[in-house]
Every structure is written in C-alpha cells, then in structure tokens.
Amino acid sequence: MADKILKTCLLAGRIMIEGGSEMYRVDDTMARIAKNAGETAPQVFTTPTGLFIGVAGQPDVQIAPVSQRGIDMEKVAGVNNLSRQFAAGEIDLDALYAALEKLDRNTPFFPVWLQIIAAALCSTTLMVIFAQKYDFFDMPLAAVVGAIGFAVYLRMSSLTKVRFMSELLGAFAVGLAAWLGVRLGVGRSLNNVIVGAVMPLVPGVAITNSIRDMLAGHLLSGMARGMEAILSACAIGAGVAIIFRFF
Incomplete structure (x- = not known):
C-alpha cells in the first residue's frame, strides 16, 4: 500500500513540474495526497530535475527523474482537480493513479x-x-x-x-x-x-x-x-x- 502511495505522489509531482508548476505547489499536492491516503508524515523533497518521497518509520525512499519541463497549465489544473477529488473521497487511490496516468498520456492541447x-x-x-x-x-x-x-x-x-x-x-x-x-x-x-x-x-x-x-x-x-x-x-x-x- 505504501509503495502505491509513493508511486502516485511521484507521478502527480512529475506531471506538475513538467507542466510548469511552482515547487511549493508540487510539495503541497504530493504531501496532501500522501496524507489523504493514510500516511501521516510524508517526507517530500523536490527539485526541477527530480523528486524524492518517503514516509516516516519506513526506510524506503522512491525517486522520479524529470526529463522535460515546459508550460502546460492544463496538466497542473488536472492534477489539482484529481487531488481534490481524492481528498473529498470521490475517487480511491487506484482510480487516482489511473486518472493521473491517463492525464500524463492524453493531456489535451491546442493545435x-x-x-x-x-x-x-x-x-x-x-x-x-x-x-x-x-x-x-x-x-x-x-x-x-x-x-x-x-x-x-x-x-x-x-x-x-x-x-x-x-x-x-x-x-x-x-x-x-x-x-x-x-x-x-x-x-x-x-x-x-x-x-x-x-x-x-x-x-x-x-x-x-x-x-x-x-x-x-x-x-x-x-x-x-x-x-x-x-x-x-x-x-x-x-x-x-x-x-x-x-x-
């Protein structure tokens, strides 16, 4: 369960950084997802080129590289909306991860x-x-x-x-x-x-x-x-x- 939580947080953070979000917003979103999933003390460290996250009491830390960065507010807004739906209990962790993967692959953009x-x-x-x-x-x-x-x-x-x-x-x-x-x-x-x-x-x-x-x-x-x-x-x-x- 903890592994899925960390993977979901890293995916959300990577999408936001690639979309041009501020780092403090990325930190806050990742921490909120982890807390709403049941982890009371997530440890998040973000840079423009990589993300690190772990949870208190566990030695495992997961990382995710960020290879590209641009400006795509549609991605940032999409992650924020999914995070709010997860916090409100409208979707579970599996649905959140699947929605984030779909957003990462199929973000709408102007021609x-x-x-x-x-x-x-x-x-x-x-x-x-x-x-x-x-x-x-x-x-x-x-x-x-x-x-x-x-x-x-x-x-x-x-x-x-x-x-x-x-x-x-x-x-x-x-x-x-x-x-x-x-x-x-x-x-x-x-x-x-x-x-x-x-x-x-x-x-x-x-x-x-x-x-x-x-x-x-x-x-x-x-x-x-x-x-x-x-x-x-x-x-x-x-x-x-x-x-x-x-x-």
Whole structure:
C-alpha cells in the first residue's frame, strides 16, 4: 500500500513540474495526497530535475527523474482537480493513479496552427503596449513576424532537446523576418516590430515561478529555475543581436 502511495505522489509531482508548476505547489499536492491516503508524515523533497518521497518509520525512499519541463497549465489544473477529488473521497487511490496516468498520456492541447495565431495576436498587442501608440502600419508585420518566430521555435523544439537552441533560432527568425519586412517597406520601425514579435518566446512564467519559489523558501529550485530563465533570455537576446550585428 505504501509503495502505491509513493508511486502516485511521484507521478502527480512529475506531471506538475513538467507542466510548469511552482515547487511549493508540487510539495503541497504530493504531501496532501500522501496524507489523504493514510500516511501521516510524508517526507517530500523536490527539485526541477527530480523528486524524492518517503514516509516516516519506513526506510524506503522512491525517486522520479524529470526529463522535460515546459508550460502546460492544463496538466497542473488536472492534477489539482484529481487531488481534490481524492481528498473529498470521490475517487480511491487506484482510480487516482489511473486518472493521473491517463492525464500524463492524453493531456489535451491546442493545435499548432492555433498556437501560431495566438502568437501573432500577442505580438501585435504587445507591440502596441511597448510602443505606446497604435502603429497600424507596423502591426500586420509584427503579427507575421511573431508567427514566423514562434513557428520556428516550435519546429526546433520538436527536433532538438536543447531548449536554448530553439529559442535562439526562433529569436533569430524574428529578427531576420522583421529586418526583411522593414527593408521591403512593409514596416517602418524595426525596433517596435522585434520587441512585439519576440515576446511569445520570453520565459515570463519561468521567471515568475522562480521568484515565487524563492519567496516560499525553495531556494534551490528558485535559483535553478531563475538561471534557466536567464539563459533562455540570453539565447533570445543573442538571436536578435545577430541581426543587428550583421545586417
């Protein structure tokens, strides 16, 4: 029974970390599942790359590696809902584990074309915010450039596990497409177009979560996620800087 409890907690925690959840939320969810299953003193330790859990009075400790991390709030919300149902007695431990496995395999997601359209809309609106004016001449170009950059980012993410490489190439595509658009007369302000179009690539959630983790006392996880966000920002900056350096 204890082995099944630990496996369920580890599965829930791994899904949440892969979905981009804060570490203190992962800790709390794993501990609540263990306590609601009858373990009064679970010992949980979480990092961005691995999870550890044990129970008081037993020597066994189980671990689970976390090989990939992204942003998928659907997974985080799904685990939270299942945890609440388990706490309310609506499902038992076996049903919870089966539901978590199903969530891990079949998480619904938006199609790629819809994500690209959303990136285009985000690029346009954020360009207006940062430029502090409605530049209707540059708005279509910002939308197209943002869509191109995000499409390149998604494509490279599927081809390589080096996250920073996909972000660098996505930012490079943003800079190159914006430069070509301005040179062809489709846009006027290269800076405004790039600032808006690059925003869908910016790791805003990772930066926010790193700060929240550190405020909650998870210094190791907070610093690790903060460094990951900084490296992502540097990769994006380097991709754009290449355009300004050579074009």
